[in-house]
Amino acid sequence: MIKVTSDSTCDLSPEILTNYNISLMPLHVVIDEQDFRDGVDITPADIFKYVGEQGKSCKTTAVNTFEYDTFFKEMSSKYEAVIHICLGSDFSSSYQNAKIASENYSNVYVIDSNNLSTGSGHIVYEAAILAKEGYPVEVICSKLEQLIPKVDASFVIDKMDYLRKGGRCSGMEALGATILKIKPSIEVVNGKMAVGKKYRGKFERCLDQYVKDRLENNENVDYSRLFITHSHCSPETVERVKQTIRQYADFDEIIETTAGCTISTHCGPNTLGILYKRKN
Known part of the structure; x- marks a missing residue:
C-alpha cells in the first residue's frame, strides 16, 4: 500500500x-517568538486575532x-x-x-x-x-x-496589510492600494510568486472580473476539477464566485477549501483563489 x-x-x-x-x-508559525504548528496549535482565526487585532508580528518557518x-x-x-x-x-x-x-x-x-x-x-x-x-x-x-507545470494557481487579496507586515510590500504601496481600492491578484508562475492583474473596486466585483479573466474563452482549461480556496470569505462571497465560475466553465467538480495558516499569514482575511489544471 x-x-x-x-x-x-x-x-x-x-x-x-x-x-x-x-x-x-x-x-511552523512564529508569533512574537512563540512557535506554533500549522493546523495543530494554531488556526487562521488565531492569526487574525494576534496580527489583525493585537498587532503582533507573524511569520512562517x-x-x-x-x-x-x-x-x-x-x-x-x-x-x-x-x-x-x-x-x-x-x-x-x-x-x-x-x-x-x-x-x-x-x-x-x-x-x-x-x-x-x-x-x-x-x-x-x-x-x-x-x-x-x-x-x-x-x-x-x-x-x-x-x-x-499544468497547475494554474492564483489568488485575489482584499487588503495588503498582511503583505506589508510580512515585508512583501512597502507601507507606501499598501497605503496607495487602500486609497485606490486596488485588489491585486497573486499568481504562481514557474514555481515563483508574481503579481498579476490589479483590480479596483469592491472585493466581490473584483472577484467577478478575476474569474472572468481566468476562465472566459480559455481553451486550455482542464474541466475535471477546480478548487475555490479562501481565507475567511463569507459564504455569500464564495457562492457568488461559484455562480460566476459556472457562467464561463463547466467543471466536473468544484471543491471549496479554507486556506490554512501559511496563506492566511501572508495574505490575511478575505483572500480567494480559483485553482485548476491546464490541458498543456
Missing part, C-alpha cells in the same frame, strides 16, 4: 484528507530535517512506499529539508510541487487518487511530474 503525505500548506479539506488517508506535516526524518521513519515502516508532496522549493526550504531526510529511506519519494495552497493540493489529491487505484509508485511519481 502506498501512503501519500504532504506539508500542511496543501490546504485540502478534512474530508479529502480522511477519505484518502493523507497525512500532513505541519509547518519550514519543517526541519529532523522533523521530516522522524515523520518518514514512522511512515516508511508501515507502508510499501511513501510519496511526500512539498510546498514549492522557491517558497520554503521545506522541500530541501525533506529531500535530505528522505535519503535515509529507500521507499520515500519527495516531490517538489512548485506551488502552494491547493496548487499543491491538486498534486496531493491526484497522487492519492492514483495510489487508491493501485498504480505503482514510479508511475504515480512520473504522472505527478507531468502534472506539476
Whole structure:
C-alpha cells in the first residue's frame, strides 16, 4: 500500500484528507517568538486575532530535517512506499529539508510541487487518487511530474496589510492600494510568486472580473476539477464566485477549501483563489 503525505500548506479539506488517508506535516508559525504548528496549535482565526487585532508580528518557518526524518521513519515502516508532496522549493526550504531526510529511506519519494495552497493540493489529491487505484509508485511519481507545470494557481487579496507586515510590500504601496481600492491578484508562475492583474473596486466585483479573466474563452482549461480556496470569505462571497465560475466553465467538480495558516499569514482575511489544471 502506498501512503501519500504532504506539508500542511496543501490546504485540502478534512474530508479529502480522511477519505484518502493523507497525512500532513505541519509547518511552523512564529508569533512574537512563540512557535506554533500549522493546523495543530494554531488556526487562521488565531492569526487574525494576534496580527489583525493585537498587532503582533507573524511569520512562517519550514519543517526541519529532523522533523521530516522522524515523520518518514514512522511512515516508511508501515507502508510499501511513501510519496511526500512539498510546498514549492522557491517558497520554503521545506522541500530541501525533506529531500535530505528522505535519503535515509529507500521507499520515500519527495516531490517538489512548485506551488502552494491547493496548487499543491491538486498534486496531493491526484497522487492519492492514483495510489487508491493501485498504480505503482514510479508511475504515480512520473504522472505527478507531468502534472506539476499544468497547475494554474492564483489568488485575489482584499487588503495588503498582511503583505506589508510580512515585508512583501512597502507601507507606501499598501497605503496607495487602500486609497485606490486596488485588489491585486497573486499568481504562481514557474514555481515563483508574481503579481498579476490589479483590480479596483469592491472585493466581490473584483472577484467577478478575476474569474472572468481566468476562465472566459480559455481553451486550455482542464474541466475535471477546480478548487475555490479562501481565507475567511463569507459564504455569500464564495457562492457568488461559484455562480460566476459556472457562467464561463463547466467543471466536473468544484471543491471549496479554507486556506490554512501559511496563506492566511501572508495574505490575511478575505483572500480567494480559483485553482485548476491546464490541458498543456
